[in-house]
Amino acid sequence: MTKTMLMIPIVSSMIVHSAIAALPSIDIREVWKDNAGEFAKAARAGAGFSFRYEGKPVGPEFSRDWQQTSTHDVPSGATQTILTHASGLVVTRVMRVFADSGAVEYQLYFKNAAKKTLPAVSAIRELDLSFGQPVANGNCVISSGGGGYDGFLPPRDFAVRKNCFAPTVPDYGSAEDYGVVELAAEGGVSSPKELPFFFIQNDARQEGVFVAFGWSGQWGAAIERDPVRRTLTVRGSIPDLDIALEPGEEIQGPTVLLGLYQGTLADGSNRLRRLIRELYTPTLAGKAFFPVATYDNYFGIGDAFDESLLRKLADGAAAIDQEYFLLDAGWYQGEKWDTSVGNWGQVNTTKLPNGLKPVADYIRSKGLKFGLWFEPERVARGSQLAKEHPQWILWDHERESETSLNSVWGTSKDGVLDYGRSEVQQWVRNLLDHYIRDYGVKYIRYDFNINPLPYWNAHDKPNRRGMTQLRHIQGFYAVIDWLRERHPDTVLEGCAGGGRRIDLETARRFHTFWISDYTVDPSIVRFHLFGINYFLPGNYPYIQYTLPSPNQKDFQPDDLGFQGMFGGAFGTGGRVDLWPESMQQKARLHVEIWKKLRHYLIEDYYPLSDQPRDLESWSGWQFQDPKDQSGFIQTFRTQTSEAAHRFFIQKLDEKARYRFTDAYGTESFEVAGSTAMTKGIEIIQAPMSSRVFTYRKTLE
Secondary structure, three states: OOOOOOOOOOOOOOOOOOOEEOOOOOOHHHHHOOOOOHHHHHEOOOOOOEEEEOOEEEOOOOOOOEEEEEEEEOOOOEEEEEEEEOOOEEEEEEEEEEHHHOEEEEEEEEEEOOOOOOOOEEEEEEEEEEEOOOOOOOOEEEEEEOEOOOOOOOOOOOOEEEEEOOOOOOOOOOHHHHOEEEEEOEOOEOOOOEOOEEEEEEOOOOEEEEEEEEOOOOOEEEEEEEOOOOEEEEEEEOOOOEEOOOOOOEEEOOEEEEEEEEOOHHHHHHHHHHHHHHHOOOOEOOEOOOOOOEEEOOOOOOOOOOHHHHHHHHHHHHHOOOOEEEEOOOOEOOOOOOOOOOOOOOEOOOOOOOOOHHHHHHHHHOOOEEEEEEOOOEEEOOOHHHHHOHHHEEOOOOOOOOEOOHHHHOOOOEEEEOOOOHHHHHHHHHHHHHHHHHHOOOEEEEOOOEOOHHHHHHOOOOOEEOHHHHHHHHHHHHHHHHHHHHOOOOEEEEOOOOEOOOOHHHHHHOOEEEOOOOOOOHHHHHHHHHHHOOOOOOOOEEEEEEOOOOOOOOOOOOHHHHHOOOOOEEEEEOOHHHOOHHHHHHHHHHHHHHHHHHHHHHOEEEEOOOOOOOOOOEEEEEEEEOOOOEEEEEEEEOOOOOOEEEEOOOOOOOOOEEEEEEOOOOOEEEEEHHHHHHOOEEEEOOOOEEEEEEEEEOOO
């Protein structure tokens, strides 16, 4: 029996600024004992989690049946609170408190310290916290759609939703009748449907709560208002776990990040963004990571490439000042990229008769860093891996497997590589290590185009519901942790048929995310960026401008298309070798401007309008460094007849003056901070265009 080891999150590879404090008591209210906010005062007693054991509910408050001890590890800043039951079940909460941010992070571990199999642990709510009066009423839940591929405007993907509990409730029924906002994963990946990040905002009291889950599999959350008990309860879990632990066995649940803030939604959003930036975002070669400009050949080309075309594409990518060149799917042996995953040991000699090295060397000779696509967790039936190690593959024999884009690709019979096996983890490490070392790979797109939940469930044994998933996710984390430690100068991009695996733990391990496979329409990409920036710093959303589209022969440069990508890690795709010199010149200018702005993308974010849901409106966003209050605003006018629009700038010093400068020209103007915030700045621009203004305080 494989034992799941205790794993405390590593923070040594991150830039850490927030103070980490010890927590002497199991009562989670201790985190906010010095917080003057109403949510802190209204928090109900308890450990912040609950579960069922021996057929009874346990927690959030614990009886004397559970012996409590605590230890504090100074290097990691983690406090371990250990609850021991007479039966031999040991529950450990590993917690870090970020006092400067009003936040706490914790994980739960369940271990069988007895010599016999214990009764099942079930209904584990890793987050179970209630708030009483005066904050039980007047709350709105702000959440976001996940990283799918809707081809309509507005898409569901990254659509920011605001669900407010009604002030008037019926005098009958259960708590569900009074309103429950439910969020969930789908198919065993964390974000195809909804992001596992959300806010609870109380506008009347100008404060709120932010929550983030770190679990790259199936999760669920519920925010419930109970007017009878006068409570607001927040719960989160891995659904349907029911596990009888064997002697010596230990399991680990998701990471919970929970914080309180005072102010508007923007204040809460930026507190969460800063916390993720400072404590979770991986470094690159020991330094803070900033968004990079990456060319990817897949969109507009697919796997229809050869060495000659790749050389032309490298010439084109270099001509527009890209920094990385990502060779996407199809470089390994096989007729079609998606039905050949698992042939990782064989380079496609039809496309690349001389192997990968000449291609990688040529890409580097153009001043670009070489990147490569992998999808180790999905295995095609009949592939090299499936033949050599059939015992490593989880098959769902009850039905044909479904890829995440089943309607596009058709149905295939794929398997899931069992990352719960230590020998599988070692095999994947060796695979990735080989390509990074031997071919100088400095960028990896790590993809996952399958819904694994049915496979995991099909391989769970009685009284072990959820164990296959738990082992797989922890094995996935172990592989990526090893990879980052072994190759700290290689950029790791998380991808899962788009942005279907975005969560706190993947944000801890990946530098950036491919957020959606629907990247061909700049207006939809702009909508995505408006939404995801509420929850994550701007290094994470990687998007690309692709032109021409497949079968498009007549194409012209589109300034708005380029500029709409400025809110994230801006890349390019498609047949850049066909771009005329005039288009390359424009592209170089846009890339140059973006590179001057990109350091602001990881700082504070303020939407200056509603999320752009159509092509008949104005919109805008603002990114600002809070340390010196410099930043940039970007405005967008689509097909509206309104020739000018007034934008109200956020969080300036009302006593200072600011100079705004057009990033593309010589136009500039000065304005008082108080005026820019209260009276706004009028922007005039042509239809279907964008303007960018940098700003900073003027010298006194």
